[in-house]
Amino acid sequence: MSADGRRDARGRQRGAARAHGDGHRSTAAPSQRRRGSDPARTAAFDVLRQVDASDAYANLVLPPMLRDRRVTGRDAAFATELAYGTLRMRGYYDAVLAQCVDRDLDRIDPPVLDLLRMGAHQLLGMRVPQHAAVSETVGLARERVGAGAAQFVNAVLRxxxxTPADEWTSRVSAPSVEAGDDVARLAVTQSHPAWVVRALRESLVASGRDASELEDLLAADNAAPRVTLVVRPGLADERDITRPGRSEPDASRGRWAPTAYVLPGSDPGAIPAVRDGRVGVQDEGSQLVTLAFLAASVEGTDERWLDLCAGPGGKAALLAAVAGERGARIVANEVQPHRTELVHRSLGAVLADAVEDVRTGDGRDVGRDEPAAYDRVLLDAPCTGLGALRRRPESRWRRTPQDLAALTVLQRELLDSAIDAVRPxxxxxxxxxSPHVAETQVVVADVLKARDDVERIDAAAAVREVAGADVPLGDRDDVQLWPHVHGTDAMHLTLLRRR
Structure with a gap:
């Protein structure tokens, strides 16, 4: 290996790479050398197959799979980066693979295509030594899809x-550069569908930011997020994330939310307070918008709160924890029964007096069935999830522009119901x-056009009350957070008061 290659191998994936094949080089061809593969690569492949075959989410499938198979330590870190990284950069790797095969990619069997993408990520994204990346992936192919497919995988990966890894970007983006099509270039190099690239550029501008930030935003979507904990008020404090004998917590404080702590590792389940529900795993942006919602003042009583679309329960648990401190109660509503069960679990550690009800029902009916019944209503609306692509990388490949039509109708109906359910x-x-303008600014504007009983509240002021004056926000009364600016998911918050 060259000196440059050795330096590359000492990067973020160095330890894992050495644990997965950086040993004595065999003179045998990879197809002859390996008959199977290691547990980490096997787990990553099985995750990709579940994501493709059953619309599963990798962040829900991989952790229990690793636990069940007892894949830990470096192996678990390797499997996590291999699965998530392959999903994030699928578009880029497909552009590379298209130049290495003699057929359209949609004519390659899906399991074989997943193996090729996994191999490409090891070679181009993780910088695993070439002989290890090729031989281990070919061994897995031989084990799972047969000898003939393994020979094909071997040929393509070789x-x-x-072509040197740093030359592939220029090579696959050359047609877009020559055509002057910056959206197409970024779609390939930053591995986002072109319609998502255009939507994010529009969203940046609409929220008062510069379109030149687009590439940084897309790159932030492709960076693996750190695990962020929420220390639920009244239920836990720093001592609950501090190992015995240490004076400092094992996690560092978040940037904006006083409840947020960033975990240096990737196994929150090792913390007892996480296992018993007093501490949770929740993006800091999600915590911040929830706390800002609670910072907005209400006129009159402040005793009964509603989480209209509560599943899977992260915001509901934070609301309930604060409700317990303030002497309020929450009702958590969720339309899907299996997600209602997740809400029950999330609220397991919360004081019973703070939770009035957890129920299954259509949020669109609540305003009609319980008019003016609540002092606060939080609507975390179903959306495209384009703000959480770094956590759910497969979402970018599942969503289409056609999804927006049905979602924005639902969002408007839910917002109308939320306004009806809150008292004057x-x-x-x-x-x-999601930062998509159609799901944020347009939905709110459409609903308010048809009503004369609602006024906007300065959401930026509420966020600053929680996060401090230094939090960078646009010159608007709503708030849009960004991965490349705030280090959070791209959460949107609009605050309204019923007249």
Whole structure:
């Protein structure tokens, strides 16, 4: 290996790479050398197959799989980066693979295509030594899809190795550069569908930011997020994330939310307070918009709160924890029964007096069935999830522009119901984990056009009350967070008061 290669191998994936094949080099061809593969690569492959075959989410499938198979330590870190990284950069790797095969990629069997993408990520994204990346992936192919497919995988991956990794970006983006199509270039190099690239550029501008930030935003979507904990008020404090004998917590404080702590490792389940529900795993942006919603003042009583779309329960648990401190109660509503069960679990550690009800029902009916019944209503609306692509990388490949039509109709109906359910003087928080203008500014504007009983509240002021004056926000009364600016998911918050 060259000196440059050795330096590359000492990067973020160095330890894992050495644990997965950086040993004595065999003179045998990879197809002859390996008959199977290691547990980490096998787990990553099985995750990719579940994501493709059953629309599963990798962040829900991989952790229990690793636990069940007892894959830990470096192996677990390797499997995590291999699965998530392959999903994030699929578009880029497909552009590379298209130049290395003699057929359209949609004519390659899906399991074989997943193996090729995994191999490409090891070679181009993780800088695993070439012989290890090729031989281990070919061994897995031989074990799972047969000898003939393994020979094909071997040939294609060896084709990738003939071009230096840093030259592939220029090579696959050359047609877009020559055509002057910056959206197409970024779609390939930053591995996002072109319609998502255009939507994010529009969203940046609409929220008062510069379109030149687009590439940084896309790159932030492709960076593996750190695990962020929420220390639920009244239920836990720093001592609960501090090992015995240490004076400092094992996690560092977040940037904006006083409840947020960033875990240096990737196994929150090792913390007892996480296992018993007093501490949770929750993006700091999600915590921040929830706390800002609670910072907005209501006129009159402040005793009964509603989480209209509560599943899977992270915001509901934070609301309930604060409700317990303030002497309020929450009702958590969720339309899908299996997600209602997740809400029950999330609220397991919360004081019973703080939770009035956890129920299954259509949020669109609540305003009609319980008019003016709540002092606060939080609507975390179903959305495209374009703000959480770094956590759910497969979402970018599942969503289409056609999804917006049905989602924005649903969002408007839910927001109308939320406004009807809050009493005059009460507050509604409209939240999405998407920065798409159609799901944020347009939905709110459309609903308010048809009503004369609602006024906007300065959400930026509420966020600053929680996060401090230094939090960078646009010159608007709603708030849009960004991965490349705030280090959070791209959460949106609009605050409204019922007249």
């Amino acid at each position: 084709g990738i190795t003939r 003087g009460g507050v509604v928080g409209y939240v999405t984990c």
